[in-house]
Amino acid sequence: MEMWRRLGGVWLVVCVVWACHGARVDLHRRVPFSAEVEVEIRNVESPIPWLRRVVRPDSVNHETGEIEFEIPQDVRRLVEESPLKIDLRVIVSVGNEVAQEFPLHQLLDAERPRSDWKTKASQPEGRETHEEFPVREDLAMAAEESPHGPSNEEENNAVGGDTDAPDPFEEIHLLLERGTVRDAVRELEAKRMSSSSPHHASTFLGLLYLAGKGRMFPPDRRRAMELLSEAAHHGDPDAQAILGFLYASGFDPSMVPRDKARAILLWTFAAVEGGSIYAQIAMGFRHLHGIDVKKNCQKAAHYYELAARTVVKEKSRPRYIERHFDEPVILSEEHSTMTRTEHEELVEYFKREAERGDVVSQLNIGEVYYHGAFGVRQDPLEARKLFEKAAEKGLPRAHSHLGYMYLNGLGGLDQNNKSAAKHFKIAADQKDGPGLKGMGYMKLHGIEFAKSEAEAAEYFHEAAKLSKPEREAMYNLGIMYEKGTGVRRDLNKANQYLNAAANYLHAHAMLRVGSSLKKDNCKRSCFLLKRVAEQAALKRSLVTGLAAYEDQDESAALFWYMFAAFAGYRAAQYNAAFLLEKGYGVTHALESSGADMAMDIYQWSARQGNVQSLVRVGDLMYDIRKDFEKAAQMYRQASSKKNAEATFNLGVMYFLGKGVPLDLEMSKRFFEECMELSDQSAKEAYIPSLLALF
Template identity: 30%
Template sequence: MAAALHRRLLLLAVLTVSALLPRAAAVRPFVLVLSGEDFLKDPSGAHPSLPSADGDSEDWDDFADDSPATDPLLSPSSWIPLLDPTTPSPSGDQQDPPSDALFVAGVRAMISAASSGDEAAFSTASAQIDAAATGGHPGAQSALAFLSGAGMARPVSRSRAFLLDKFAADAGDLQSKMALAYAYFRQEMYEEAVTLYAELAEAALTSSLISMEPPVIEPVRLHSGTEENKEALRKSRGEDDEDFQITEYQAQRGNAAAMYKLGLLYYYGLRGLRRDYGKSYYWFSKAVEKDEPRAMELMGEIFARGAGVERNYTLAYRWLRLAAQQEQYSAYNGLGYLYVKGYGVEKNLTKATVLYKSVAERGPWSSMSRWALESYLKGDIGKALLLYSRMADLGYEVAQSNAAWILDRYGDEHICMGESGFCSDMERHLRAHALWWQASEQGNEHAALLIGDAYYYGRGVGRDYERAAEAYMHAQSQSNAHAMFNLGYMHEHGHGLPLDLHLAKRYYDQAVEVDSAAKLPVMLALTSLWIRKNYAGSFMVNFIDSLPEMYPVVEEWVEDVLMDEGNATILTLFACLVTVLYLRERQRRQVVADNPQQPDGAPN
């Protein structure tokens, strides 16, 4: 009885499922989705800025990472989600570990404390970040490295900062890799720096492509509802496609963008076309004749890979260099590789590092500059200083000079966090000096000039004429007229440089050649030089030499005596009286001139 009942129930279940299947099929029809590769003879197409899958390009892709890179913008260690509330958290639905919560709370509190100028809250936030770093959180280790290197809420320790960045970088933190690469770069450890910057440059380009461009090969849906998707299929019919024919017509009429597009389609075998390196080379050649920079970059890639042409690294270097001159940053990547390997150009790790660095700095972590600028424009100087300081730690020259300028410009405000509480004047001067120095190392002539002034006048550092001369030399090499004038002055007086009046005159003359606005100070300096040369040891020379010592005394007298409120009022009234008397006398003379006295005996 039980067995019969069981068989009946089983039969009923089978019939029920059988009855439901057709309805399910009617409600949810079967969809066949094909990728673009199904329409290609050669399925190895890839994005134009990513490495090709060709077997002969193995050497070219030494720095490529075959594994899909995660978007650094949403990495757990990024500050961006804390600055931009619209950015989704990368953790998704997974429960965050305690160290994640500590890190997020610590960084958020640190930014808030910098914004409000609350040194106690900043110290508490630093302790939270420290606790998260102790728990092994890479982002917290990276943030703690930044605080240790800058001396915020803890003593300055470059060695500890380097060690923490190393731990975080080994755990995959890209911002620490940036900081570590910059540290290697400053120490001229180019082999280590170029490896890190190459990886970061690849991540930067990949992230840029993901965020700015759609995939080249998209899945093609065969139907639209119950009908065949003729429009989508038409675009995959290769040279028979109407859009392709229009593009080809435009290219034949001399449109550079159309030439580049055709070359791209043939190079990667897109839109149903058979990959044809010969045709791609033809159209890219036509495009570069019209100065199409994207085609130049791909011409360099063609010669580097030997794709349809004989491999020629010299020509690859030529085309990549032309593309780089027009700021095609993927070309910077290719040039960096050539310099690393010494293909077509003499091996030069220094140049390779600089090229990779310029690409890496365009990664998603650079978006922090947007929030720093926005904070500054809103008057939130403390937050702007913190964010610029963080970017300065990653090696951004603009951020280094911006942070240093804020420290100098807003020194009287409580925005600089020091080892314990707010920065002392010495801490602020030293931090600004370090930032200006880093910026000067990266070619900022104004920063080099300020470094020279700091050493010459002893501002924040001990007076050192030789180091001042070194900084001025660096600024002078970048055609800075002010630095040239200062070098002339130092040669004239023998400060940090040999006493040499001829070299002094040469530097003064160069300053005028570079900047015509220097004519007046140079004229005075040349006059002083002439007096010094022809009347050495005279009273005039001694008077000129005493001017720098007299200037502070005169300035103090003007400020304390002339600019005193009562004296200033008397001087103003006196100036007004003199002006009135002058105008009255001028008016009287004008009247006399208009009515000359007639001679005696003249007829009426």
């Protein structure tokens, strides 16, 4: 391949050769030793105006002008996977002078060089020229190489629901939770002017203007787009991810037209290059189900693994405290705008009983403060005071909590290994799971006790054998059996313990097992890696969305539910589709496409096994689109999951012969099955089924 360019009155012949990851530019002129050579890859006009990479050459032949360099892997993947054309240019500079400029696609599209062309072999013979999905090794966890210390991922009876790792948009949710929106705007505006990361402040501010909060702070989408575009232009991956959501959803078509291809491009770039967790899980979801991209389980696992590794790295951070969230609320017509939930009443009950000296209530409300459960803000200091009261009365779980807090210097305590060891020993002697786990850690590392890997393994075994086994202990045993630490090396037992810990939703175990299954069992791999990845972000979006809905701020509720839905969160998808279907919070610009979008999102949720979504898709197919066969298919799937409403509807369809053959015997069977079901929905369907049988 040849290109000609006039430079300093001299015609130069440029040969560009691509071999594996390497590329060579032959300037056919001498390059002074004192001159700095730089290769820049940037766009001319494309949907990503901020794309720019500066590459240092691997080698420069100063006599002949041959320059060899590597094309960045993220740039290569972005160009190859993008549904839109990206016009990237390669600019070679010698000193301050542009020596050559040519399109990047000529490198990527080039055929293998002829035998008389020189090439650079960047891989040994027999190896593939590049990895399709390179894993970022800098994110490899040290925790995967050695057993864990006592973590506060522990499950307990007092606190239910799910857990999370830090949400990249946590700051916004906390500001909204406090209700001081205008103060938040002033604070973020000040950060934009003075902080070392003004573009991240612009992203947060843009998100705030997108969502709004009630009548006191209505959305300002125009201002939001200005801020997000500015931050994205300067490379903020979260801003790029949010713009991807806006293009994917067409949330406000008057500002951002729906453009799925552009959304995929933005998310690909933010996920691969910027490390945006939102973009990674959004792309994982789309590749897993073939939404707007070709279905590809391996790529889905790759994206979910990127996000999962970030989550696990954060969970391994010292002083990290796990947060617990309640199970997501599924919206319905009957959902009231309640001011006092059952959980709030339960918290008030625990507080009253704790003040009266009830030791179990002191522990329970302490755990609520410790983990920030039931809508209560995390307060380790208040939790520590309650644990101390419960520990004085001999409650072993309180001693376990205090052991962890002393070990990590939490709750206003100075780090103190001696006090940590004392509390862990008291709890372990009473066979408390976290206490046994804590003692195992102390023995394993010789903290305040003589180091003994064998005794550590014994403590972990005890904790793993409890009626409510400690998942952290199971994970540690998996690592110890894998490496022969304190036990005889046994890979079968290692796999058993690691899989058991993964089944108990231990994040590190799910990451290890999920990563190992990508080739042999990709579906299971995606399930595990997705569960880890989704601990990272957007659970707060569901909480904020519900709070907005109960405050009758339907616009904000729709935004937060849609924001989580487009990343693949199943519960958020049902709620977003419900709001769209009912027209709650829907702007005039979105009104025309709202119903179709509701159907799409219901189907996403149905693909993930949400029974309510299966029924709702069936209803819409039956009532609106008159696609009775599709409706019967949806009802049949929901009925197989023991949903009474779907079972009743199938009985009606067989009775009428709509979408299925007319069959009175089958109709009778479904009505009888509906009566036998014992879930809540069946109570409502009992009388109609009984009447239908008569």
